[in-house]
Amino acid sequence: MKEEFLEEFSQLPSITGKDVIYLEEYAKLPRARTYKEVESFLEGARKSKEVKVLFIIAEWGEGKTSIYEGLLKKPEVVKNDLIIPLSTSRLLNMLKSHAQKFSDTGSLGIRFFACLLYAIKDVIENDLVNVEPFDKIKMPSKNEDEPTMVFILKGLRSILSALNADSKVIIFLDEFEDILDEPSTLQSFIIGGIVDVINGYPRCLCQGNYAGRFHIIIAVTPPAYQRLSTATLTDAGRLFGQRAQAIELEKLDRKNAYEFILGVIKYMWAGKLTRLPFCKSGIFNAIYLATMGNPRAIVNVIELLITQAKTYAPKGKIKLINPSDFISILSGKKVKVYGGDVNILAKDSLGLLYKEIETKCKDQRLDFNKCLNFAEMLLAVPVPISEQNIKEELNLKETEYRDYLNIIGESFRKVWNVWPYIYFKKVIKGQDAVYSKVKPEISPKLHKIVKALEFYDYNLESQSFDSSLFVPFMALGKMRDEHEPMFRNFIDYFTTFAPELGDEDELRVLVDREIFDLTDKSEEKYIMLSPAALNIFYPSPAIFFLDFIEDLDKRFEIGMELMRNLSSYDQQFNKGIMTLLRDGTSGNIVVKKEVKSYEFRDIDAINLTYKMGNLQYELISYICSPLKLPLALANKEFSKIKEKMKIAHIPLLLVFSWNPLPLEVKSILETLFGPEKVEEERIFYYLEFPLTTLHCYQIVGYELAKEKNFQVREEKWKARATRILNDLKFEEHLAHFIQEGLIKGYTIRQLYLTDLKLDEVSDVLRPLLLTDGTFRERYRQILDLEEKFKIYGRSFAITPKDIESENDFKRYIDDLVRNKLIEEEADGIYKIDLTSCERRIIAILRLYNRPLSEDEINEFFVRPRYDMNIFDVSVYLRMLMERKRIGFDKNKGYYLTGIKELEQKFTELKNTLENIEKKYTEFPYGYVVSIKERKVNSIIIKDCIDLLKRLAESIESIRHFPDEAEKRIKKQILFELLMDLLIDLDEIIEEFVKNLKTSYEVEIASIKRALNNLELNLNASGLFPKNIRIKEKMIIEERENGIKELLKKKLAREDIKKLSQEFKDKVVYYKDLYQQFRGCPMFDVKIIELAEAYNDLKNKVENYQRMLNNINIKLTEIQNLQDSISKHKIFTLQYPFEVTPISAIILNWIKQKFGSEG
Structure with missing residues (x-):
């Protein structure tokens, strides 16, 4: 590549941000919102009579301190107020050194503020001694015996006396995250102290002459702020929740970073920049990646590049930096980014890549230098680059381009096992349709996606950037199916750019439907290194997020290792x-x-x-x-x-x-x-x-x-x-899962019962399962069953929970409705369907196909606890037992009941019913009455049998129809319960009958024989002119016939009630013929009536027996007299008739009447 040069720069920016006011003339950070909020805070503080606190949240190097240097030093912003800069480390030192001096007070706020004054004193005396108006402030130390409040008042007076009467003091407390390295006790002291200061301790800060004249601005990193705000420290919730304002500094996105980089360069050339110092504007993105958009790091990297480029050029010039220069200058250099030293473009990683490329080039007899230039372009210009542009700039033929591209790709894969490329296409039409939808406040995720796909080229004429929009070279949905590695690279690309874009499906829809489908794309593809490949050479945001590793070198050692081989x-x-x-x-x-x-x-x-x-x-x-x-x-x-x-x-x-x-x-x-x-x-x-x-x-x-x-x-x-x-929304998803479980049945609902106890829920469910209609209709059905079966004083199987009135029943039902255990429809009809929890229990038992204990079943549910009370499945298990859907074995646990068990039980009870019916065909009893105060319930066993027969026939008619299964179960539940009542009644009656026979029946055969013999003897005695009948014998026969008629007698319900009134006071005398439940007597009226008859007969028999005994005594006496007479000497006399006729006649008469026949 041809070397090009540029006029030398005129000044360098400050690496500490001290020249921020001047730098901002060219390189403005996006701070408009932050500045506005800080100024708003200051205005509020000036009007307040209380202490105000503002948190400024930003990462290291993002410009928290520059808020002080660039904003809070401006006269038009500060006005008459005094800004005092104070580092948290300095405050911590003062706390550790001087806190014990203020032990005369128990107020956390007073002690903290006193330590704060000591820290201010240290700053003024050592850093600001020659700066106005600090040079007029002479703060005293605390005397040994001096009360803390006296020291505070003297300190405030010394500060405020040097200021105007309306001046405020603003403490700018920087690097507040440093308290995280301190013990929790010290953290609590500082946070609690700040809260107390806000609350007006010491009182002089909100009352009197000093009220509202003291405020605090605290600069802190996001992780530290988040950790402090969620810490379980005494006052953290109050401080971070309500008592302090917080603002986050705007982040530098790619566009802002480009503008900032350009502004820094313009600043270096004092606004007289004729061209960029870089051959390619894509190097802007490399600087952005290398610094992760950290403003201070950007300044450092630019200075490093420009000053080194100066050494490559003649005097008064600098060399335009090309990709190779960029790599050679920064390779192995450490730049402080977010507080850590980042090794940019690590030499060992470059060495591994270059060596592998060289080997492959030799094997394929290709030009290593051309391939190296290609690789360096991809590394130093990490933006979508036109394939045609690469070919032209590097003078590559199509085949060479493909070969070198493959060599670079295979080298990355061999050394680090990453697919190194992502392909784009440039949007040539349709941008307006996309941008019209992109509004951060309306569609923040789409806005982030568009920003990730937007790149910028420098326009020399306007000395600004022109934006270009790119899209993946094919729709992500199609890419996922046809090129999975590339698809994953794009997912990484978007999530690295904005972690909140983590929902893969949502991301695919947004990219494809909202951007890709709405635009026309270039035919030509644009290539760029993938995030996985770039992260090997540039610091990923992950390195910043590894700030919990103390040693920076170790941090980057682990960070780079993870980026290469996660x-x-x-x-x-x-x-x-x-x-x-x-x-x-x-x-x-x-x-x-x-x-x-x-x-x-x-x-x-x-x-x-x-x-x-x-x-x-x-x-x-x-x-x-x-x-x-x-x-x-x-x-x-x-x-x-x-x-x-x-x-x-x-x-x-x-x-x-x-x-x-x-x-x-x-x-x-x-x-x-x-x-x-x-x-x-x-x-x-x-x-x-x-x-x-x-x-x-x-x-x-x-x-x-x-x-x-x-x-x-x-x-x-x-x-x-x-x-x-928090990013995963773990707590939110967990809460949603639990709440959704209330509908799906895996979360146990807390029951808010007002009229029922937990163990009474199933007791109220039972009558609802057995009846139909509105609550009034159901209540009448219950009364009908009570009339036929209920024994007062005993739990009634149909209503285990005693229902005294229709209103009680309604209140109990409402309790179930409120707790979603049953459902009330618009017409007042109640649905008694399985709850979702019950359905889940059935599914669990079906899955395991064996009995499970209650504890085992509970493990499948989300269970709420309130204090010591745990809501579990016990209520639902009892409900299912009521429904006959499950059974219980105390040795095994709960199990599913099926049609086999129902059939078996039905057959068994039906046979029992038939036997009872046969018994009562001849059995004369079964007229039971139960009395409760003035209420009388009469139970006729044969009526019960008839009802149960009809119910059994109804079950028979539907038992083989699957569609009628629910109705069959409902009828069988009623059948089983009523059969239990019938069997119980039968057993009670049997016991009464047994006792009647053993204790009340009278043996009359012997007395009847005795009376009959007496009658015969009397009639044979000749004492009476004609045969006689003994009255007592006739009375016994009459009573006997009466008992026989009573046994045959059938009683109507009214007869039973009438007799009950007659017997209710007498029944206590028949202890083994009645039972009493909670003061309510219960007896069979016929048995009592028979007992009365037997008692009467018994009395007669006893009287007659005594009479017979007396008669027998008299007869014995007569016989004895007769015997003595027969032995009289008169019977030995003989008077001949012819001699003494009269004497003979008298003697003969005597012998005939009183003598023996002989």
Whole structure:
């Protein structure tokens, strides 16, 4: 290339920014918004009677300090106020040296402000002693016994007395990030002190003569600000949330950087620039990349280039810098970028590339120098370059161009395993259609994309830049299918330019639809090195983001290594993801690693606890972090992971990947984690967190630093980790996942019950499952069942939760509706469908096809905790038990019930019903009454049997129709419950009958025989003129017949109620013929009536038995008398009739009446 020269420059810019006011005449930073906000802060401070604080947030070298030098030194801005510059390191030294002097007060604000005055005193006495008005300020030291407030007042007086009455004092506290290197106690002291100062301690800052005269501007880096603002320090929330303003300095984008570089060059030539000192304006982009847009670094690099170019030229001239010059000047040079020394265009990397190119050129007998010039052009001009331009400038034929291009590409791939190119096409028509859509406030992502695709050429005539818009050489959607490596390079290109463009699908749509499809492109392609290739030679933003590595050399050692070979650090990436979660989550999230042992296998799980409002949600997850996962292995790897999750009962997979997963891999995940059938519930879920290359650099970089025992600033790492998770929206996605689970069923809902207890939910669900219609209609149906089956004082199986009134029932139902356990439709009808949690439990049990314990089932759910209360699946398990969808075995756990169990139970109960029906065909009992105060419920067993028969027939009619399964289950639930009640009633009646027979039935056969014999004997005695019938015998026969009639008697419901009133007071005397439940008697009226009859009969029998006993005694006495008479001597006398006829007649009569027949 022909050498060209330019007139020598006239001045160099200050590397510290001290000449910022003069430099800004040519090189203006985009600070309009910042300056406006700072001036607005100053105006507010001038009107305030309280202390105001402003944070200025920017990276090292971006111009925080220049706010002081370039804005706060301007008289028209400062007016009568006094700006005092103070470094945080100086303040820290004063705190460490003098804080103990102020222990006489417990006020944090007073102690901090006293230390601040000492730091101000040190600045004035050492740095500003000869500067007005500081030369008039003589600040005292604190005397040994002097109260702190006296010292403060003297210090304020010494400062403010040298100023106008309306003057304000503004402390410019620079490099506030330095407090991150201090212990948390010191951090808390400083932050708490600032908060107290804002709040008016010491009081003199907001009251009296000094009110509102003291304010603070604090300059800090974003990571430090973010870390401090999220720290769990005592006052951090108050300081960073409400009490202080914050503004972020505008960043230099590529266009701003070009303008700034041009302005610096113009400044060096004092505005008399005749042409650029570079052969190609694309070198502007190389400077931008080398400095990562850091203004101070840009100044340093320009000075390095220009001053070195001067040595290549005759006196009074400088050489125009070509690509080769650019590389040779900067190669191996260290430039401070964002506080770190960056080794630009590292010699060892250049050496590896050049050596490989040379070898390949020799092998192919090609011109090494031409190939080297080609490579250097690509390296030093990192913008889209026309292929034709390259051929013309390097004098290459088409075949040579292809050969050299391949050699450079193969060299990159062999040495670093990267695909080094991306191809563009230039937009020649349609720019206006694109730019019309690009408004940062409307479409910020599209705006970023357009900025990434916009490049600039210097126009010598206007001494400004003309923009050109480029697009990928083919649509990204097509590129993804046809050229995956190139597609990945473009993804890296966009995400490196703007990390927020990490959604691959969204990015593809925006580029293709909003830009590519709307424009006409050049036929010619433009070539540029890919981000992966450029990052080998230029500092990536990742190096800046590795600022947690203390030693800068070590930082760049790791940074460059990662840029060259990130994909080989899979192990460190996997470990780093856990570290990221541990250190980067906010105070709302607790991450705990747990090893779950199942089936002789140890499986790593992550327990996540997320605080949302007043609840803490607990869930178990598994981490998958493939740095690179070939499509061919994806199905196998994810299948293994799913099997582990199934074994260990882990419902959620967290996928952390380098760039978004390819669509094919996502499809595999969806297939594996989705339900086997469309109608089934999904059990396993995954959340994808695609990390940009920048994120991966930081995660792996931290682990590498720890492995190598490099000194790591943990606080800075935690700031980076926090930012990464914020970029990923980790907490937001986790919160969304939990909230979505309320709909999909994997998150347990906190139940806010007002009228029910948790264990009563299923008790209210039962009557709703068994009834239909509105709550009034359902309540009437319940009353109908109660009338037929309810025993007062006992829990009623249909309504385990006692429902005293229609209003109570409505309140209980409303509790369920409010908690989304049932649904009320517009017409007042209630839907009692399975809740999503219940459906999930069924799906889980179906998946495992075996019983599971409650604890095992709980592991598949996100469970909220409030204080010591954990909401789990217990409510839903009881609901499913009510629905007969699951069963429980105390030795095994919960299991699914199927049609087989239902059929078996139905057949069993139906047989039982038939047996009871047969029994009651002849069984004379079953007229039960239950009394509660004035309420009487009569239960007729045969009516119950008839109802159950109809219900069984109804089940029979639909049991073989799958479409009627829900209706069949509902009817069977009612059938089973009513059968249980019937069986229970039958057992109670049986016990009554047993007791009736053993205790009340009277044995009357013997008394009947005795009375019959007496009757016969009396009739045979001749004592009566005709046969007699004994009255008592007739009464017993009458009572016996009455009992027989009573046994045959059928009672109506009204008869039962009438008898119940008759017996309710008497029943207490029949202790074994009634039961009492909570003071409510229950008995069978017929049994009591029979017991009454038996008692009456028993009394009669007992009386008659006593009568018979007396009769038998009298008869015995008569017999004895008769025997004594028969033995009288009169019966031995003989009076012949012819002798004594009268005596003979009398004696004969006596013998006939009282003697024996003989």
